[in-house]
Amino acid sequence: MNTTDEQHIRDLIAATTELWIAHDMPGWGRHFTEDADFVSHAGQWWTSRHDNVEGHLDIPDSVVPQKRNYVQRVESIAEVAAGVALVHTRWDWPDHRSPGSEAQDRAGIISYVVVRRDDRWRIRAAHNTRIS
Template sequence: MDDDSVAIRELFDRYTELWVRHEMWEWGKLFTEDCDFITHRGMWWRSREENVRGHLDVPESVLAQKKNYSQTVIDVQPLTPGVMLVHTEWAWPDHVLPGAPAAEDRRGLITAVLVRREGNWLIRSAHNTRLNGLDDFAPRSAGS
């Protein structure tokens, strides 16, 4: 594994560590000032500050569950010198939304573009997608 891949995996380890501890201002430093972040719900934040403020707005009941969150880098590919495409897979077992009747095991993918700035890798853009979202297009039997 090359030095860039190691550094990017370390960045995402730090990302996950700060996410779990809900240290969002420190987490935000992993992103460029002009970053884009698209949430799994389709919200598009267009700066580091919007991204951090959006992620700060989380109910206390959800914050307590962050300890269950994990993330794994599954692919790192160079696009051009100083630009990398990264895919991660995250899991959040036993996640309970406020008011939900039961926990669910959430999973998803993050696609990120990283840029090298002053010798460090930073996230310029990220798109979070649920793998097991709420949309259910399965055929329904009569009466359901």
Template sequence: MLAAPEDFVPAFVAAWMARDGEALGALFAEDADFVNVVGIWWEDRPAIARAHGYALGSFFAETKLVPGRVKVRQMGDVAVIHARMRLSGQRAPDGSEAAARTTILSFVLQQGPDGWACVSAQNTDVLPGAETYLASDTGLAPQDYR
């Protein structure tokens, strides 16, 4: 548990960079939800820790996660955090290094008797030049209507 909502992003990044899925999971409430960039939905702390532990030990094992702009909005015992992050060093299935990408993570934290914990997280990739996705028979493709 954390002393203040502002401590969350630095703790998340530290757990990521330590490749420690358990430490990352410990930032979340026991019944927390986490939706990743492709819509996989983990519904409790053990699932969040397990999924991140697997990723951080494999295709994210050499990544660097760097926070950018962070906005914290506290409303009593609840806080909403939006954090722009840059991820580099991801491995492609063929072992090559993927290009860097930017994401925005949204976190909802709740204060409990032992401090602050995340109860909900949503990760969204930033796709420059796109407004939405367009679905077709072959899948989703970024689309810009401007």
């Protein structure tokens, strides 16, 4: 994988992180393929961009402002075939508070399969695993 592709993938992850924090889920979803799979940390499995976005819109209003505490960083990028890469990120979400619960420091790992389509890198699949 050349350094330009690697930088574009890093930019993709940075963009989706910023859109996640802003809770711009339609904007976030545009970085996924139409047939994207997403497995959430809670075990939901969405099999389209539409369902993925809709599923991520369904969070309590009290959680949205807490997203400003969320960070995600790329840990590794590996080319698995021409135009296909496996990306692992780590995320941290300190002081996350679900309704009726005490604040928790949450963390996890997301495995992404990203593909180059129409001269853009997009997320084809993601699996989010909570580790805290």
